[in-house]
Amino acid sequence: MAKTYKIIVSGQVQGVGFRPYVYSLAKDFSLTGTVSNNEHGVIIYVTGAPKNAEGFYDNLIKNPPPVSKIISSAIEEVPIQNFNRFQIIPSSKEGQVNLPLTPDFAICDDCKKDIADVKNRRYNYAFTTCVNCGPRWSITKTFPFERAHTSIADFPMCESCNNEYTNPANRRFHSQTNTCPECGISFEFTDNRGNIFKAENIFKTIAKQLSEGKIIAIKNTSGYLLCCNAEDDGVVKKLRTLKNRPNKPFAVLYPSLELLQNEACLNAKAIDVLTSTERPITIISLSNYKGHIALQEVAPGLNQLGVMLPYTGILQLLANQLDVPIVATSGNIHGSPILSHKKDVEVKLKSVADYFLHHNLEITHPQDDSVLKISDKYNFECLFRRSRGYAPNYLNVEVQSNDKILALGADLKNSIAFFPNQHLYVGQYLGNLENFDVYNRFVEEIKAFINIFEQKPEVILVDKHPNYQSTQYGLELSKKWNTKLYFIQHHKAHLAAVLGEYGLFKDDNVLGVVWDGTGYGDDGAIWGGEFFKYNAGEMERLAHFEYFDWISGDKMSKEPRLSLFSLADESFHDLLNSKFSREELNVLTAIKSKNKLKTSSVGRLFDAVSSVLKICDFNSFEGEAAMLLENRIIDYNIGRCVNYCKGFSGKTIPTLLILKGVQSDIKNGLETAQIATNFLFTLASIIYKVAENSGSSKICLSGGVFQNTTLIDMLIELNDNRYKLYFNRNLTPNDENMAFGQMMYYLNCENRTHLQ
Incomplete structure (x- = not known):
């Protein structure tokens, strides 16, 4: 006897081809009924034999569409309903939105084939998408995810697209972003004076201009990118000057995985990340690099490079015309947000770009490319920037x-x-x-x-x-x-971010290690080298790096030499004289004598060590000194490392002692790479010493310092399965995790400060 069942599925289930998939699956199980989106997710009614309905539900939950993520589902029998067939019906919204939103997805292999196939009607059409790929969050105005709720609604489907949209056998069946050359989005190619240029193949023209040393601002589906030939040191240098970005590394877009593999060594993990639906910029090692990128201009002083593969039809069509990698950096002046509007770009980037490629699809949520680094020894994936492809969902915590x-x-x-x-x-x-x-x-x-x-x-x-x-x-x-x-409090929020990622709030005796550049402490000092003991809702500051003077305000984070000055004693006299004028030293000495603001910042300790080692005295971007310091370590042997803080046993880590250990090794003629390695080894050893003293078996680590993947590898290697280590994994360890951490702290911890 036939029965009717109501099924509700929640999670990342809108804009992912879920309804077309349900439609086909229901047909396979000989079921009639309906499927639609609503404010909670996807709602399904099926009528048929109970065995068929159960098989349908089991298959749906165990094998959902590839880019969907189911959080919860439920099935219940309801009064019998008779349906003539199974169909997708218009979405209904009876209340406020209560479902995960949908991030942008990289172009799928099928769509890549479509735009490369001369016989396909979407040949060379840059906005080719299907249910498995394309922009989502970047074009969202409201939810549920329907065409009418996005900026793609400005482009009504032609008859051919509508036929695909209504054909269950087509992979664009109910694809909300479906367009084609006849009804879709159009380009405009101009120079920086506003002159419009026509071309039969606009991407062939752009590739030619790039090869001739031009800078081009290209509107992608999540914002503009500034592009130039990565092998032309002159144009990369010019872009640095015009963008006001003297040293921060540029990301490089490779036309294909094959070319990238020919020029650089990639392991399986890196390939998986580079070809994932998120398609982030992935930071890879330049050891054994065989290509011709102008490395000193693209990634000054670094032995690593941020690379990515085409993730939209726009970038894929450009890649099809390229035989060299190109710089593809955010379309902005350094420090400003990525631009997405034609009028803004024409004003703000007029003096930067020689040409502009605009299109008429509105971007409602501009996003930078996400950035991820994989550690060398243990393949730990560390997010540096969480944006396109990941935001705005967080599906790994129950609130x-x-x-x-x-x-x-x-x-x-x-x-x-x-x-x-x-x-x-x-x-x-x-x-x-x-x-x-x-x-x-x-x-x-x-x-x-x-x-x-x-x-x-x-x-x-x-x-x-x-x-x-x-x-x-x-x-x-x-x-x-x-x-x-x-x-x-800043550092308690960092710790709460890790506790939240792993669901550890009910645990006792967890050691929290939070190291970063700056954060306002409970005692009014600038914290940044903190150890906490966490016990089921309570955080207690357990230990910290010895305070030193915070001088010259924000200038201290921009000049590593100031951190050295603050920490230094008389034994650093000659070195300080080489870094400061006599007038500067007099002013700084006077400031230091009256200063009352102190810091425990490990970020500033990194700066001081970088300055002592003559690696960096002035940061042109946040974290530059620390990045260059880590960069000196090509490889390391843990057995050769020296701990500069071996005698530490109390609650205050002797910061100056660590710096003097570095100084001693310099005087003894030890090479810079080994000293930098010893410094990181010292930091890792301190963590385990505090853990040993605290009796904790679980260690949670967060804060910008833990973007240092060499330090992460050392911690994993030294651990020897004695402790359970928890790093941020789905969020960055830096201040991007702060909002999530604040949320987790509020929901799970006591002693919150409430302003009445």
């Missing part, structure tokens, strides 16, 4: 709260988090809120989240630093909406 919560993160490397329903959303990387345009983007994203979910927060979470832009905006919103406001 229990009746509050609607907005977390505003920190100022540097800002991202936001929102919990308006039963799901947690962690937005894309936004940047440094000290930049006016980044701050405006931050405000716009908050408004977008509130509009999509039709919910205002009842609780707002901010960093404890009173002068952060994010904190100030939280105060403003709290007064405007009359909501509760909580201050969460």
